[in-house]
Amino acid sequence: MGWKSIHRWLGLTVGTLAVVLGITGALLAVDPVDQAWQAPAAEPGLTVAVLAERVTNTVADAAEIRRLPSGAIVVYSFAGEQPRASYVDPADGRALGTWQASTLPRWVKNLHRSLLVGDAGRWGAAGTALAMGVLCASALVLLLRRMGGWRRLTGRVRGTLAQRIHVVAGRVVLAVLCLTSITGLTMSASTLGLVELDVRAEPEVLSVATGQADVPASQFAALQGIAVADLRKLTLPSATDPEDTWKITTAQGQGWIDRHSGRMLAWQDATWAQRIHGWAVVLHTGNAAWPWAVVLGLAGASVLLFWLSGAVIWWQARGQAPRITGNAPLAQADVLVFVASEGGSTWGFAQTLHDALAQGGHRVHTGALEDFRTTPAARQVFVLAATYGDGQAPTHAGHALDRIARLAAGTVPVTVLGFGDRQFPAFCAFAVALEQTLRQRGWPALLPLECIHQQSSQQFALWGRALSQALGEPLALEHVPRLPHTVALRLTARKDYPGATGQPASVLRFAWPAGSLGRRHGLARFAAGDLVGIVPPGSGVPRYYSLASGSQDGFLEICVRLMPGGLCSTHLLGLKAGDTITAFIRPNPAFALPRGRRPVLLIGAGSGVAPLAGFIRRNEARRPMHLYFGGRDPARDFYFGDDLQQWLGDGRLASLQTAFSRIADGGGYVQDALRRDAERVRGLVAQGALVRVCGSRAMATDVARTLDALLAPLQLGVSALKDEERYAEDVF
Numbered sequence: 001m002g003w004k005s006i007h008r009w010l011g012l013t014v015g016t017l018a019v020v021l022g023i024t025g026a027l028l029a030v031d032p033v034d035q036a037w038q039a040p041a042a043e044p045g046l047t048v049a050v051l052a053e054r055v056t057n058t059v060a061d062a063a064e065i066r067r068l069p070s071g072a073i074v075v076y077s078f079a080g081e082q083p084r085a086s087y088v089d090p091a092d093g094r095a096l097g098t099w100q101a102s103t104l105p106r107w108v109k110n111l112h113r114s115l116l117v118g119d120a121g122r123w124g125a126a127g128t129a130l131a132m133g134v135l136c137a138s139a140l141v142l143l144l145r146r147m148g149g150w151r152r153l154t155g156r157v158r159g160t161l162a163q164r165i166h167v168v169a170g171r172v173v174l175a176v177l178c179l180t181s182i183t184g185l186t187m188s189a190s191t192l193g194l195v196e197l198d199v200r201a202e203p204e205v206l207s208v209a210t211g212q213a214d215v216p217a218s219q220f221a222a223l224q225g226i227a228v229a230d231l232r233k234l235t236l237p238s239a240t241d242p243e244d245t246w247k248i249t250t251a252q253g254q255g256w257i258d259r260h261s262g263r264m265l266a267w268q269d270a271t272w273a274q275r276i277h278g279w280a281v282v283l284h285t286g287n288a289a290w291p292w293a294v295v296l297g298l299a300g301a302s303v304l305l306f307w308l309s310g311a312v313i314w315w316q317a318r319g320q321a322p323r324i325t326g327n328a329p330l331a332q333a334d335v336l337v338f339v340a341s342e343g344g345s346t347w348g349f350a351q352t353l354h355d356a357l358a359q360g361g362h363r364v365h366t367g368a369l370e371d372f373r374t375t376p377a378a379r380q381v382f383v384l385a386a387t388y389g390d391g392q393a394p395t396h397a398g399h400a401l402d403r404i405a406r407l408a409a410g411t412v413p414v415t416v417l418g419f420g421d422r423q424f425p426a427f428c429a430f431a432v433a434l435e436q437t438l439r440q441r442g443w444p445a446l447l448p449l450e451c452i453h454q455q456s457s458q459q460f461a462l463w464g465r466a467l468s469q470a471l472g473e474p475l476a477l478e479h480v481p482r483l484p485h486t487v488a489l490r491l492t493a494r495k496d497y498p499g500a501t502g503q504p505a506s507v508l509r510f511a512w513p514a515g516s517l518g519r520r521h522g523l524a525r526f527a528a529g530d531l532v533g534i535v536p537p538g539s540g541v542p543r544y545y546s547l548a549s550g551s552q553d554g555f556l557e558i559c560v561r562l563m564p565g566g567l568c569s570t571h572l573l574g575l576k577a578g579d580t581i582t583a584f585i586r587p588n589p590a591f592a593l594p595r596g597r598r599p600v601l602l603i604g605a606g607s608g609v610a611p612l613a614g615f616i617r618r619n620e621a622r623r624p625m626h627l628y629f630g631g632r633d634p635a636r637d638f639y640f641g642d643d644l645q646q647w648l649g650d651g652r653l654a655s656l657q658t659a660f661s662r663i664a665d666g667g668g669y670v671q672d673a674l675r676r677d678a679e680r681v682r683g684l685v686a687q688g689a690l691v692r693v694c695g696s697r698a699m700a701t702d703v704a705r706t707l708d709a710l711l712a713p714l715q716l717g718v719s720a721l722k723d724e725e726r727y728a729e730d731v732f
Contacts, residue, residue: 003138003141003142003395004138004142004395004396006134006138007135007138007139007142008310008314010131010134010135010138011135011306011307011310011314012310012311012314014127014128014131014132014135015135015306015307015310016307017115017124017125017128018128018131018132018135018303018307019303019304019307020111020115021112021125021128021129021132021300021303022299022300022301022302022303022304023300023301023303023304024108024109024111024112024300025112025180025296025297025300026296026297026298026299026300026301027108027297028108028109028112028285029285029286029293029294029296029297029300030293030297031285031293040072040089040090040091041070041071041072041073041090042067042071042073042090042228042229043090043091044229045227046090046227046228047223047224047225047226047227047228048223048226048227048228048231048234048248049217049218049219049220049223049224049226050218051065051073051090051093051228051231052065052217052218052220052223052234052236053093053216053217053218054090054091054092054093055073055075055088055093056093056217056236057093058088058092058093058094058095059075059077059086059088059093059095060077061077061078061079061239062075062076062077062236063076063077063078063235063236064076064233064234064235064236065231065233065234065236066231066232066233066234067228067229067231067232067233068287069282069285069287070287072087072099073087073088073089073090073228074086074087074088074099075088075095084098085098085099085100086098086099087099090228112125113125113191119192122188122191122192123192125184125188126184126185126188126189126192129180129181129184129185129188130181130185132177132178132180132181132184133178133181133182133185136174136177136178136181137178139170139174140174140178142395143167143170143171143174147167153171154171155725160313160316160587162309162312162313162316163309163313164589165305165309166306166309166310166313169302169305169306169309170306172302173298173299173302176295176296176299177299177302177303179283180283180284180296180299180300182280183279183280183281183283183284184284186276186277186280186284187277187280187281187284190273190277195273196273197271197273197274197277198268198271198273198274200268200271202256203256203265203266203268205245205256205265205266206243206245206265207237207242207243207244207245207258207259207260207265208243208258208260208261209242209260210260210261212260214259214260215260215261215262217262219262220246220257220262221262221263221264222248222255222257222262222263222264223246223248223257223262226248226250230250230251230252231248231249231250232249232250232251233247233248233249234246234247234248234249235247235248237259242259242260244259245257245258245259245265246258246259250270251270251275251278252269252270253267253268253269253270254267254268254270255267255268284296323347324347324350324351324354324366325351325355326354326355326358326364327354327364327365327366327367328363328364328365329365330365330367330373330375331375331377332363332365332377333362333363333364333365333375333377333378334362334363334364334377334378334379334380335357335362335363335364335365335378335379335380335381335382336364336365336366336367336373336374336375336378336380336381336382337350337353337354337357337364337365337366337367337381337382337383337384338366338367338368338369338371338372338381338382338383338384339366339367339368339369339383339384339385340368340369340383340384340385340386340393340394340396340397340400340430341384341386341394341419342386342388342394342395345386345419345455345481346384346385346386346419348479348481348482349384349417349419349452349455349460349479350366350384351366352460352477352478352479352480353382353384353464353477354366356464356475356476356477357475360473360474360475363377368396368397369383369385369393369396369397369400370396370397370399370400370403372400372403372404372407373407374410374412378412379412380412380413380415380446380471381412381413381414381415382414382415382416382417383414383415383416383417383431383434384417384419385397385416385417385418385419385428385430385431385434386418386419386420386430386431387418387419387420387426387427387428387429387430387431388430391426391429391430391433392429392430393430394430401430401433401434401437404434404437404438404441405437405441407441408441409441409442409443410443411444412443412444413443413444413445413446414438414443414444414445415445415446415447415467416431416434416435416438416445416449417431417449417450417451417452417463418430418431418432418435418449418450418451418452419431419451419452419455420451420452420453421453421454421590422453422454422697422729422731427451427453428451431449431451432449435449446467446470446471447463447466447467447470450463450466453731454544455481457478457479457480457481460477460479461476461477461478461479463477464476464477480540481542483533483535483540483542483584484533484584484586485584486535486582486583486584487513487582487583487584488513488580488581488582488583489510489511489512489513489556489580489581489583490510490511490578490579490580491508491509491510491575491576491577491578491579491580491581492509492510492511492555492577493508493509493577494506494507494508494509494575494577495507497636497637497638497639498636498637499561499562499636499637500631500632500633500636500637500662501632503561503562503563503564504561504562504573505559505560505561505562505573505607505637505639506559506560506572506573507548507557507558507559507610507639507640508557508558508559508560508572508575509549509555509556509557510555510556510557510581510583511555511556512551512554512555512556525550525551526547526550526551526556526585526587527547527550527551527592527614527618528547528548528549528550528611528613528614528615528617528618529546529547529588529591529592529593529611529614529615529692529730530546530547530585530586530587530588530592531544531545531546531547531585531586531587531588532544532545532547532556532558532583532584532585532586533583533584533585533586534568534572534581534582534583535582535583536567536568536571536572537571538567539567539568542584543566543567543568543569544586545558545559545560545610546558546588546608546610546611546614546694546730547610547611547614548610548611548613548614548617548640549614549617550614550617550618552618553617553618556583557610557614558610559607559609559610559639559640560572560573560607561606561607588730590728591611591692591694591728591729591730593615593690593692594690596623597621597623597624598623598687598688598689598690599623599624599625599626599654599684599687599688599689599690600615600623600624600625600626600689600690600691600692601626601628601681601684601685601689601690601691601692602615602616602625602626602627602628602692603627603628603670603674603691603692603693603694603695603703604627604628604629604630604670604693604694604695605629605630605631605669605670605695605696605699606630606631606632606637606639606695606696606699607639608694608695608696608699608730608731608732609627609629609639609640609694610639610640610694611692611694611730612627612692612694613639613640613643613644615692616644616647616652616653617643617647617652619647619652619653620652622651622652624654624684625652625653625654626653626654626655626656626657626680626684627644627653627655627656627657628657628658628659628670628673628674628677629644629656629657629658629659629670630658630659630660630661630669630670630671630673630695630699631658631659631660631661632660632661632662632663633660633662633663633666634658634660634663634666638658638660644656657673657676657677658673659672659673669699669702670695670699670703671702671703671705671706674703674706674707674710675706675710678710681707681710681711682710682711682713682714685711685714685716685721686714688726689726690726690727691707691721691726691727691728692727692728692729692730693727693728693729693730693731694729694730694731695731695732696731696732697731697732699731700729700731704718
């Protein structure tokens with residue numbers, strides 16, 4: 001069982017008890033804060049000897065003086081036969097008011113310590129603390145894997161809302177929760193009798209009368225060297241027993257003092273078990289440090305947030321769990337398909353490949369990559385591998401690469417197909433590592449490595465055609481992904497552009513049913529740069545378009561250019577006002593702009609300017625944004641041109657540089673505009689500017705090469721900017 005499985009199942013099972021302990025712990029953290037405000041603490045440097053003198057002079061029948069963890073001083077005494085406890089002012093020993101052990105209901109403490117079921121509950125609470133420790137350890141491993149190591153631990157978190165909440169909260173409070181788990185176990189060990197704090201017997205000591213007047217407490221030599229800050233408890237001798245002694249307990253140990261002379265009769269140092277237990281109490285409860293109690297209270301409350309977000313993540317992943325139908329037994333299959341998938345979507349592609357091969361008469365077995373092997377019956381092996389985090393293998397296949405590297409090469413061809421996202425620096429890095437390892441070990445391949453961007457069904461179909469030719473048999477890979485819930489969007493306005501090469505385009509604006517979508521599907525918000533998936537009539541395969549607006553704008557806007565033979569673009573450009581489309585939102589957090597005042601370089605060509613226009617539209621804070629736009633003819637494809645001029649005038653856009661390649665003196669391509677503005681580009685990047693690039697893959701590649709050359713004097717390049725999470729692409 002891997003770390004991910006351990007984390008998931010412990011969280012789902014023991015997590016309920018952990019929520020109870022976390023919430024009750026948060027409530028109990030109120031007590032140290034409340035105590036800290038109840039009464040004054042002793043002044044620095046005050047000795048126990050002076051405090052004892054002040055208290056005995058003002059409080060009749062004082063029996064015991066305690067210093068609470070909050071620093072307040074409490075004296076226990078008797079009013080006749082009635083015991084009482086009072087706060088005292090250490091400056092003069094005067095009683096200030098009645099002290100109560102806690103204002104919280106007793107059952108809250110019992111629920112936290114024993115789950116209200118006595119000793120069995122104490123064992124349950126200890127077991128939950130142990131499980132929390134394992135959860136914290138597994139969380140740290142998974143967090144480092146997800147973020148790409150210690151150096152990237154504080155980087156921006158990508159993923160669904162639940163995933164971002166889970167990870168960000170983990171980075172903030174994971175260390176605190178781990179500490180509370182360890183200290184809770186430490187305290188439980190003594191409560192359950194597993195560890196004896198002190199097995200020593202008290203010494204047999206008595207006060208000895210000297211016949212002279214008793215020394216005042218302020219002159220007790222044994223107490224003059226002990227600061228009140230170290231005091232835990234001082235027990236006064238009985239007024240009726242001349243042989244009774246004073247007893248003092250401090251963090252360092254305990255001692256017995258002659259009541260007549262003030263001389264220390266015996267002293268026992270605190271054991272290591274007592275010292276460790278004392279620190280555990282402070283760190284677990286926040287006693288003696290109310291600011292720490294506030295931290296503990298917030299950390300305890302966060303357990304509920306972890307459990308809820310973790311349950312959502314599990315439920316979402318559950319819907320993507322692999323269910324391969326028609327799976328042949330491994331030993332009988334002539335085609336083996338092995339899958340590495342973090343979120344589950346790659347299994348859908350594997351099912352499509354599985355079904356297509358089975359329809360061609362093959363017996364196909366599909367399984368997880370960690371089970372990679374060949375059999376005597378196998379004639380072809382395919383590996384469908386997604387990349388996770390900063391180039392790592394999906395969690396379940398974490399050791400698959402090492403295992404494959406140790407296997408002796410066989411004669412069966414092994415073909416690798418990678419899945420990833422070009423917006424991440426390590427695009428398909430795990431698939432590349434698999435390919436290199438297999439070839440270095442001597443495994444043959446039917447086809448070279450191919451990498452699929454953003455789960456493109458079109459790319460997968462093209463790979464299927466190449467596979468069909470290589471196998472010499474008909475094979476059609478028509479992958480139809482499972483779609484999320486869709487909504488109908490109504491076209492309200494459009495602006496048409498003729499296009500420079502006979503490919504017209506339009507900026508289409510749709511009404512956004514924010515209320516209904518939010519209630520029905522839990523996605524009431526979207527932002528510029530996110531993607532809208534549009535399902536054209538007669539097709540189950542969505543096409544994705546970058547959004548030029550956010551939900552705060554009250555509408556959804558995209559830029560669509562007619563693609564020859566394009567089913568979706570033809571459908572969209574044929575729409576009239578009032579027509580509807582079927583669509584859904586897919587977040588694109590990797591391309592989003594983080595908040596702040598750092599300048600932004602926006603580089604786009606053609607319809608790729610759409611999400612960049614959306615960023616500018618929402619720039620009410622007038623953050624410095626500089627747009628470099630490339631087109632062919634300003635009269636035919638200067639998309640959002642009027643809007644850009646307006647935003648330039650009102651300060652949302654700081655500068656606009658254009659390049660048009662099909663007119664005289666148009667300035668060439670967008671990378672030429674960057675070269676002409678090299679000094680300012682370098683200056684902005686040196687100031688920490690973020691860079692966002694949107695357009696065709698060829699354009700993005702040329703822009704990256706240009707920026708590498710321009711930034712060389714700064715010893716920077718696109719790769720370094722990606723590592724710093726300052727550079728992102730949205731390419732098509």
